[in-house]
Amino acid sequence: MSKAFRLVSFFVSLLLAGTLLAGCGTKEKPKESGKAGQQATEIKIGAIHPLTGNLAYEGKAIRNALELAFEEVNAAGGIKSLGGAKLKLIDGDNQGSPEKAVTEVQRLVKEGAVILTGCYTSSATFAATQEAEKLKTPFVVTIASAPNILERGFKYSFRVQPNANVFAKNFIDYMKELVTPDIKTAAIMHEDTLFGTTFADYIEKHIGETGLKLVARVPYSNQSPNLTAEINKVAAAKPDILIGTGYYRDQTLMVKTLKEQKVKVKAIIGIANGAFSDPKFIDELGKDAEYIMDVNYCHNPKNSKSKEVMEKYQQKYGSPLSSHAVYGYVVGKLIADVLERAGSTDKEKIREALTKTNFADHILPNKEIRFNEAGENVNAAGVITQIQNGKKLVVYPGEYAEAKLIFPMPQQ
Amino acid sequence: MNISAIFQAITDGLLMGGVYGLVAVGLTLIFGVMQIVNFAHGALMMLGMYVTYWAFTLLGINPYVSILASICALFLVGFILQRFFLDPILNAPQHNQLLLTLGIMLVLENLALVLWSPDFRSIKVEWLEQGILLGSVVLNKPRLLAFVFTLAITAVLYYVLKKTELGRAIQAASQEREGAHLVGVNVRHINGIAFGIGAACAGAAGSLIMPFYFVSPGVGHVFLLRAFVVAILGGLGNFGGALVGGLIIGLTESLSALLLPGSLKEMVVYLLFVGILLVRPTGLFGGGRSNG
Incomplete structure (x- = not known):
């Protein structure tokens, strides 16, 4: 009995010491790198989509499109105003359920995500945006069409796609x-x-x-x-x-x-x-x-970039880019633009930058993306x-x- | 509302009702023999649909030929399920058996989800596309064929149950398990066969539905609830009652969809069900335990 107890307490203290040491390490690092000039860091972006269960197919497609957009940004030198910082996608799986979406928001924010995106179903998005609002974390909707998501006076939620x-x-x-x-x-x-x-x-x-x-x-x-x-x-x-x-x-x-x-x-x-x-x-x-x-909604066939993106997607993931996933890609690019303008990973500054969005370099059949007070894209339209x-x-x-x-x- | 629309609704209702009947026949047979309410019935039907789907998509086999394959496959599945899962708890309280079949349903559905993804799949058969024009009524070919096959399958089943040695043994086992055992009927074996036949009915119904419907792992639910209503309406355990019950539900559904506003049709079906049970608590034709 006491032997087992000692063993356990030994491991616990080992773990504690480990985290303390690790904490010291990370604290000192920024100072050093600050002296040594700008070193590339990572910016974490959380994506919450159904990755298992009935809706997994579409959820994964949207997530993949986000990943593709981030890879393009990173390959082109990352976020320049942040010293070439790289975008890092961290996955959340809501399995299509609002409850899971809420816990995933909490987890991803804890893990350091500065922007969240999601969630493919309106019900999950409805719940997730509410939690993000509470945690004061910007949330850019990839796909969710219910108008009431943005009818609650939220300050941190934004939507690119046309609502119902x-x-x-x-x-x-x-x-x-x-x-x-x-x-x-x-x-x-x-x-x-x-x-x-x-x-x-x-x-x-x-x-x-x-x-x-x-x-x-x-x-x-x-x-x-x-x-x-x-x-x-x-x-x-x-x-x-x-x-x-x-x-x-x-x-x-x-x-x-x-x-x-x-x-x-x-x-x-x-x-x-x-x-x-x-x-x-x-x-x-x-x-x-x-x-x-x-x-x-659909991609813009008149934009030569659309074709390029679709080919790249097909090559990398082995299936055609669906019209839902188009929004995953656009949101990914939009996030890069926002971070570039914010020049900071402070969530308030990012929100500021989101409200001032004027982003025309996308592959949608719409004019530039601009958000109104409620966070809806004023130029969103279907074809x-x-x-x-x-x-x-x-x-x-x-x-x-x-x-x-x-x-x-x-x-x- | 013109008269031809009403004729159309009656024909459609009867054709669809036949298929509901076939799903319910398997359910009622299993209940009659083993007193088990089989929640896995919808999932078994789903397996039958996938048999036809894959036979058609991979091998190009005519869906009406693949009925044979799905009957055999589902008979085997049913027999095995009975032998290894249901037989050991045949004397347990009824709610345990019910929960077990519910469990089997969940396992089968999730297995299908893993194996075949949640996609909706359907088959496209050229020669079934166009309806047959009969006066002003359009007869939908796949539904007509489903109806004809349903009648044929039920007739064969009826003959087997009434006229053959096996059928008499099944009847004996359903009426008095102990007694049948005493006179030398291998009840365990008979139970397996009866469950197999019930599952095969579900499989055949699945194959027949495939040419005009979609299959996905959860498709069983749509039909399971209706099958319960149909089986109970006809008197749980009553064979012919299930078929007639199916026709009544099919007819009610299509007429109420035509004549009533909005989506009241789902409600009317269950309202009728509750109404009939209030008047005749054992179903329209009584429970079938005595007349199998």
């Missing part, structure tokens, strides 16, 4: 321009949780502005194994265009059922659609996916993509379009 309201507004604005006299009516099919319903409410309220008349609004459960009856409801209303918002599985099922039931519409348009912007959708539906449009010949292409607005919009779609 912006997507819905984009849709209405674009339709104002695109609707022709022979397109008069629209129907909307949306999944019935908060995600789909928010869009549908907005569309229902504002669709009058486009000159279209909403003839059917059909909600459905995203767990439903069968959407035939819902499609028949749409068919009975005979809309010219069908608007769809939902997740991958249910929206794919919707289009499949539409084709099976031989329901003809002049266009199918998604809003931040979980299926229409996913490369798998094209594989799965083949020619049935042709001409389907989506108002969503319309359309599937043509098995490829998803940006077709609207014109300045970013890589192909001509085909609207209404030709009837087979």
Whole structure:
């Protein structure tokens, strides 16, 4: 008994001595390096994404894109205003859950992260930004579209991507321009949780502005194994265009059922659609996916850098850069710009620099990134993509379009 | 609402209901023989879907041929599960068995998650794409085929249970375990076979659903809850009741989706379920322990 106790206390004191010594070591180092001139140090950036569990695939993609951006910055000499300091990504895994996201924020801040990014799902981001606010640590959202994340008067949270309201507004604005006299009516099919319903409410309220008349609004459960009856409801209303918002599985099922039931519409348009912007959708539906449009985020195909980044990503990680991951890359580059301007790793100074952001050197189909009071990117906007010949292409607005919009779609 | 839309909804409901029925038939068979509520049933169905998916994607095998493969594979899985996991606790309190099947479900699902990733996968069969136009009603080919196969599989099962030696042994074991044992039925063996058949039903249903649905490791949940409702509605343990129960649920689902506003359809199904049980607590056709 006492032998074991002695052994344990010996180890504990050894550990204690070790940490004390290590503490001394790090304290002395900066002085020395200060004398010896500027030596490159590391700046830690925390990234909190789902790296395991159901959402791991996309979470990893965003994280990889961040890593790629940091590598580019480091290879080009790091942060010059900080003596060529290198950016170091430290990973947090939230497994898609808000509780885990909060503990990861705490852990990463403790480990010395001066900026955090995340979290792919809105619920996790909602919780993580709150914790970051408490710890006074700047948080740049990679992907999360719920508007309410930044409606709480937070000072340390910033978002580059368009939020859900912006997507819905984009849709209405674009339709104002695109609707022709022979397109008069629209129907909307949306999944019935908060995600789909928010869009549908907005569309229902504002669709009058486009000159279209909403003839059917059909909600459905995203767990439903069968959407035939819902499609028949749409068919009975005979809309010219069908608007769809939902997740991958249910929206794919919707289009499949539409084709099976031989329901003809002049266009199918998604809003931040979980299926229409996913490369798998094209594989799965083949020619049935042709001409389907989506108002969503995307890279800027007119920017030559986009292609370069996409090739680099493909080469390094063996899969194409998804539109979610594009934001990982952009946020990575933005962080480098912010640190360069801040010239400090003090979190207050970094926050200051974030509020003064004016960053145009990105690969998004938007103007320069600038944040408003709430931390939203004032120039964030979606584009319309359309599937043509098995490829998803940006077709609207014109300045970013890589192909001509085909609207209404030709009837087979 | 025009009349052809209603006809369409009725046809769709019946076709889908047949598939619900087939999932529930396996569930009800297992309950009838062993008095085990099998929570792993949805996961077994998921395995059947993956069998068809891989057979089609890797080997190009017609999904309706791969039903045979998934029946055999799932029979084996079911038999092994019964022999090594359920058999030892057959005399334990019922909630233990229930928790065990729940555990099996979680293991199978997470195994699938590790092996095949959480991606949604589906197969694209050219000749199944277009529906058949019958008057003003469009018949969806994969659903029609699923319905036909369901009827055929249930007919075969019915014949096996009623007319063969094996079927009589299964019935005997389900009615009176001790008695069957006394007259020389190898009850342990019969239990394994019955669980195997139940699992094979789930596998066949999975294969039949694959051409018009998606598979992912968690897909079983969508069908498991409905299968429970269907099986209980038809009288847990009652074979034909499960099929009729499936048709009723399918029909209710598609008609309420057409006629009621919003996403009330999910609610109506369960409301009907509660309503019927209030009037007939043992299900529409009574419990099947005596008439297997």
